[in-house]
Amino acid sequence: MASNRKEKPKRRSASQWAVAWRRFKRNKAGVFGLVIVMAVFFTGIFGSFFAPYPARPNPDAYKPFYEGDVRKPPSWLDPEQTNKWKYLFGTTPIGTDVFSDVIHGTKYTIYVGLLVTVITMALSIVIGAIAGFYGRWVDNLLMRIAEVFLVFPALLFILVFVRIFTLTVGEPFLTLPIINIQIPTGLTIVVLILAFFNWASNARMIRGEFLRIRELEFIEAERALGASNTRIIFRHILPNLLSSIIVISTLTIAYAILLEAAVSFLGFGDVNAITWGQILQENFSEMRTVWWAEIFPGIAILLTVFGFNLLGDGLSDAFNPRLRD
Amino acid sequence: MTETILNIEGLKTYFFTEAGIVKAVDNISFNLKKGESLGLVGESGSGKTVTALSILRIVPKPGKIIDGKIEFNGDNLLKKTEKEMQRIRGSEIAIIFQDPSSSLNPVYNVETQLRDVIMAHQTVSKAEARKKVIELLEVVGIPEAETRMREYPHQFSGGMKQRVAIARAIACEPTLLFADEPTTNLDVTIQAQVLNLLNDLKKKFGMSLVMITHDMGIIAEMTTRIVVLYAGRVCEIAKTYDLFERPRHPYTAALLAAVPRLDMRKTLRVIPGNIPNLIEPPSGCRFHPRCDYTKQICKENVPVLEEIEPGHFVACHEWRNIYLKGEKSH
Amino acid sequence: MNFGRFITRRLSLLLGSAMFRYIVRRLLYMIPVFLGISIISFFVMYAAGDPLNIIRLGRPTVTQETIDSLRRYYGLDKPIPLQYLNWLTNVLQFNFGKSLYGGRPVNFLIGSWAWETIKLQLISILLAFAISIPIGINSAKKQYSKQDMIITSISLFGVSMPTFWLGLILIIIFSFWLGWLPSAGSRGAPYLWWGNPILDQIAHLIMPVTVLVYVMLAQNIRLIRANMLEILRSDYILAARASGLSERKVIYKYALRNAIGPVITYLGISLGMMIAGAPMTEYVFNWPGLGRRYVDAAMRLDFPLVMGITMIITVMTLIANLIIDICYVYIDPRIRLR
Numbered sequence: 001m002a003s004n005r006k007e008k009p010k011r012r013s014a015s016q017w018a019v020a021w022r023r024f025k026r027n028k029a030g031v032f033g034l035v036i037v038m039a040v041f042f043t044g045i046f047g048s049f050f051a052p053y054p055a056r057p058n059p060d061a062y063k064p065f066y067e068g069d070v071r072k073p074p075s076w077l078d079p080e081q082t083n084k085w086k087y088l089f090g091t092t093p094i095g096t097d098v099f100s101d102v103i104h105g106t107k108y109t110i111y112v113g114l115l116v117t118v119i120t121m122a123l124s125i126v127i128g129a130i131a132g133f134y135g136r137w138v139d140n141l142l143m144r145i146a147e148v149f150l151v152f153p154a155l156l157f158i159l160v161f162v163r164i165f166t167l168t169v170g171e172p173f174l175t176l177p178i179i180n181i182q183i184p185t186g187l188t189i190v191v192l193i194l195a196f197f198n199w200a201s202n203a204r205m206i207r208g209e210f211l212r213i214r215e216l217e218f219i220e221a222e223r224a225l226g227a228s229n230t231r232i233i234f235r236h237i238l239p240n241l242l243s244s245i246i247v248i249s250t251l252t253i254a255y256a257i258l259l260e261a262a263v264s265f266l267g268f269g270d271v272n273a274i275t276w277g278q279i280l281q282e283n284f285s286e287m288r289t290v291w292w293a294e295i296f297p298g299i300a301i302l303l304t305v306f307g308f309n310l311l312g313d314g315l316s317d318a319f320n321p322r323l324r325d
Numbered sequence: 326m327t328e329t330i331l332n333i334e335g336l337k338t339y340f341f342t343e344a345g346i347v348k349a350v351d352n353i354s355f356n357l358k359k360g361e362s363l364g365l366v367g368e369s370g371s372g373k374t375v376t377a378l379s380i381l382r383i384v385p386k387p388g389k390i391i392d393g394k395i396e397f398n399g400d401n402l403l404k405k406t407e408k409e410m411q412r413i414r415g416s417e418i419a420i421i422f423q424d425p426s427s428s429l430n431p432v433y434n435v436e437t438q439l440r441d442v443i444m445a446h447q448t449v450s451k452a453e454a455r456k457k458v459i460e461l462l463e464v465v466g467i468p469e470a471e472t473r474m475r476e477y478p479h480q481f482s483g484g485m486k487q488r489v490a491i492a493r494a495i496a497c498e499p500t501l502l503f504a505d506e507p508t509t510n511l512d513v514t515i516q517a518q519v520l521n522l523l524n525d526l527k528k529k530f531g532m533s534l535v536m537i538t539h540d541m542g543i544i545a546e547m548t549t550r551i552v553v554l555y556a557g558r559v560c561e562i563a564k565t566y567d568l569f570e571r572p573r574h575p576y577t578a579a580l581l582a583a584v585p586r587l588d589m590r591k592t593l594r595v596i597p598g599n600i601p602n603l604i605e606p607p608s609g610c611r612f613h614p615r616c617d618y619t620k621q622i623c624k625e626n627v628p629v630l631e632e633i634e635p636g637h638f639v640a641c642h643e644w645r646n647i648y649l650k651g652e653k654s655h
Numbered sequence: 656m657n658f659g660r661f662i663t664r665r666l667s668l669l670l671g672s673a674m675f676r677y678i679v680r681r682l683l684y685m686i687p688v689f690l691g692i693s694i695i696s697f698f699v700m701y702a703a704g705d706p707l708n709i710i711r712l713g714r715p716t717v718t719q720e721t722i723d724s725l726r727r728y729y730g731l732d733k734p735i736p737l738q739y740l741n742w743l744t745n746v747l748q749f750n751f752g753k754s755l756y757g758g759r760p761v762n763f764l765i766g767s768w769a770w771e772t773i774k775l776q777l778i779s780i781l782l783a784f785a786i787s788i789p790i791g792i793n794s795a796k797k798q799y800s801k802q803d804m805i806i807t808s809i810s811l812f813g814v815s816m817p818t819f820w821l822g823l824i825l826i827i828i829f830s831f832w833l834g835w836l837p838s839a840g841s842r843g844a845p846y847l848w849w850g851n852p853i854l855d856q857i858a859h860l861i862m863p864v865t866v867l868v869y870v871m872l873a874q875n876i877r878l879i880r881a882n883m884l885e886i887l888r889s890d891y892i893l894a895a896r897a898s899g900l901s902e903r904k905v906i907y908k909y910a911l912r913n914a915i916g917p918v919i920t921y922l923g924i925s926l927g928m929m930i931a932g933a934p935m936t937e938y939v940f941n942w943p944g945l946g947r948r949y950v951d952a953a954m955r956l957d958f959p960l961v962m963g964i965t966m967i968i969t970v971m972t973l974i975a976n977l978i979i980d981i982c983y984v985y986i987d988p989r990i991r992l993r
Contacts, residue, residue: 029808144687144688145691147688148688148691148692148695151688151692151969151972151973151976152692152695152696152965152968152969152972153928153965153968153969153972155934156934156949156953156961156964156965156968157695157699157965159934159949159950159953159954160699160953160956160961161699163953163954163956164699164956167956254815258815258817261817262817262818262819262935265817265819265935265938266934266935266938266950267950267954268953268954277817280819280820280823287823287826287827287831288827288831291827291831294820294823294827295823295824295827298817298820298823298824301817301820302812302815302816302817302820305815305816305817306811306812306815308815309811309814309815310811313811
């Protein structure tokens with residue numbers, strides 16, 4: 001016990017979040033992932049300020065074209081280039097700077113990652129919670145439907161749906177009412193469809209967690225104290241679910257980014273929204289000579305997804321440490 | 326003079342975790358004589374299970390035995406190779422765990438699991454091993470052994486499962502058997518059956534038994550000598566009767582005082598304070614923060630085990646100055 | 656001696672057995688799932704209104720006349736539910752209609768492309784699982800060792816990697832820079848790589864297989880390792896060690912059986928998705944398999960082809976799921992056949 005009674009020793013917070021945060025800080029890999037994620041967000045939000053060239057369709061984006069610097073390799077590899085920092089990732093056949101393209105594409109990456117996850121998780125939580133809480137035939141029915149979604153090949157359906165809807169909705173950009181922000185329609189269609197096909201596995205996981213928590217004794221105690229169903233769900237079960245939700249969300253973001261890259265790469269993406277996958281698609285045919293336009297955006301995707309995965313793993317470890325002693 | 330079959334000196338087993346070094350077993354010494362029933366008593370976290378695992382040398386990572394001597398039948402077990410230890414485990418020294426639901430492999434039937442142990446230590450054919458398995462199951466009191474051995478653990482009740490676990494432990498007639506809280510997870514009525522079974526088997530095979538538990542009632546019934554552990558150290562070693570009659574260590578007395586009794590009214594005394602943090606244990610005597618008789622010396626110096634009467638050892642600075650009431654058996 | 660009686664006895668045992676009833680029950684459960692998917696597949700066409708309009712949007716040069724005749728030819732002027740039933744009955748007879756581009760019967764097309772895909776996938780799956788199991792187990796055994804750390808990072812990397820990107824890198828390095836391997840296709844034309852036809856096929860297989868194997872490997876190793884780690888901490892493994900069983904037996908007999916579950920699931924899913932063909936990899940390597948053709952079909956909105964491939968994949972996945980579940984009953988006796 002404290003021998004010195006004069007100073008009260010500072011009690012470290014023992015809340016679930018404080019404990020988990022301390023544990024997370026010790027996980028080097030997880031922290032590294034967090035750093036990457038923050039770098040990605042930073043680039044996405046502030047990218048336009050430090051990118052060498054502006055985003056398309058601004059004509060200045062094509063400056064390299066007007067200077068005759070088409071299909072140039074990365075300047076630090078180019079013996080002819082005096083300014084080794086000019087084109088960090090080289091230039092494309094249409095005359096844009098790959099580095100700038102990648103930076104400007106970051107905001108789309110974030111857009112896709114976050115929006116898909118928000119929609120998917122909203123759906124998953126609602127469905128998973130309903131299935132978990134009411135059980136029996138409700139649960140059965142919802143899980144059967146989920147099974148249908150899980151069984152069929154998502155990517156195939158996604159491609160077709162995206163294609164159909166992109167063709168029918170003609171407008172390249174939509175303006176949202178009230179906040180007056182422009183969103184790229186094609187990309188948003190991709191987002192909606194990705195979210196639509198992704199809810200099933202998350203819903204199952206959430207339902208599983210829900211069931212697990214529901215069986216814990218303190219829920220029974222609450223019920224014995226007279227708590228209503230809604231109160232139990234919102235005040236007791238959901239907060240415990242929160243840690244799982246955070247982990248699953250992080251991993252969903254990673255998955256969404258990968259999937260969007262795949263869809264865009266195959267040519268089903270939005271030509272007006274230059275995502276990283278879109279860059280890969282544009283330069284695929286000339287890959288032999290303009291390999292830098294294929295490698296560097298790919299590295300960007302890889303690093304970002306890697307970062308989110310590390311973060312997700314780190315969080316998962318921090319909330320539910322694998323007991324070591 | 327019965328021979329000593331197990332002699333432990335200065336055993337130290339630490340766990341090297343992210344949060345720090347957990348000193349689970351910190352300088353434990355005691356011995357066990359042939360045919361004896363020794364009790365290993367203490368709260369959770371006292372190091373009783375880790376001691377048993379250390380002797381068998383199956384301490385899970387990140388644990389490591391860093392010091393000490395473990396002599397079994399004259400051999401220092403800490404110097405043996407893994408292969409040699411494998412030969413000893415299960416055939417000369419065996420252990421029964423607390424929860425039979427988790428100590429039996431759920432995906433294999435009982436016959437397979439028992440047979441594997443037999444065939445690992447004896448060169449017998451599968452058919453001979455099968456016969457032995459049936460015998461074993463009958464010895465531990467499982468009816469219709471031949472049919473039941475093809476069933477899976479989850480198809481047995483708790484008590485039956487523990488019998489199967491016991492069968493597995495005695496399959497090769499070990500000289501030394503550790504029973505780690507064998508009845509804690511079972512109903513009280515089954516408890517008695519299992520304990521009786523253990524006693525019968527002990528007599529039948531001439532085994533020495535180490536009974537690990539925190540239940541003083543079981544200790545009183547089953548053992549002839551007791552080792553009391555606290556926070557990875559030995560507090561007191563004495564014959565069961567002596568220990569109950571007049572304990573010499575404050576912790577022992579506190580343990581006894583906390584046991585409810587039907588035959589006399591008494592206020593249950595709660596031991597104040599918490600189980601010590603094994604990463605940063607209290608200085609000096611580890612019990613001092615919770616002890617009624619603490620003096621300055623207790624905070625500074627680690628007490629050493631002294632033999633205050635033949636066969637009665639205490640690790641306490643103040644043992645001369647305190648009189649502790651024991652449990653009078655009627 | 657009496658063969659007939661022997662057979663009847665065996666059959667009645669089989670038919671009466673719990674396993675048989677279980678299979679039948681599962682098959683019955685699969686029917687609504689199958690129907691559900693068929694409905695979704697079919698109504699994909701109508702997702703945004705008249706399918707022919709959409710096609711016209713994709714190919715603005717098509718005339719109204721062609722549209723009308725197509726409508727009649729494909730029976731799109733009949734009421735929708737009737738169309739669905741027509742299509743479904745055809746599907747159940749393996750008739751998937753004719754492709755909108757070229758008019759060849761879909762099942763014929765699928766058949767000719769399927770072999771290429773299966774070739775690629777089967778080799779990859781077998782390799783991936785054969786390699787991943789020992790590595791995963793080893794990784795769990797030697798947790799925290801350098802070897803383990805390296806393997807864990809590489810597998811996490813592998814799971815984060817866009818598959819097609821790995822393909823791109825390999826092509827750039829090994830085809831364009833080094834010229835060691837062919838960059839596309841499954842066969843060399845006009846000349847054969849490495850001498851003879853068989854070596855030529857192998858040469859073309861190396862890179863796509865590497866890509867597929869790497870991703871499956873990464874996923875698998877993570878699964879096995881995570882599972883094994885948890886199991887190796889369990890009491891029954893401690894007890895097995897305490898009984899003096901050899902380390903090899905403890906790990907490969909006692910631990911593995913408990914850990915293998917998710918791996919089998921993943922194997923089943925991979926086999927089921929075999930025909931789906933990893934469209935990404937096939938696209939990158941221009942592999943003439945189902946995946947690549949599907950991408951083209953989806954782009955051109957060749958509905959009969961799209962729906963045909965989807966249904967085939969669905970059926971294969973369902974069958975694979977059923978097989979996995981049956982295997983599970985043998986692996987884990989705690990699962991009762993209900």
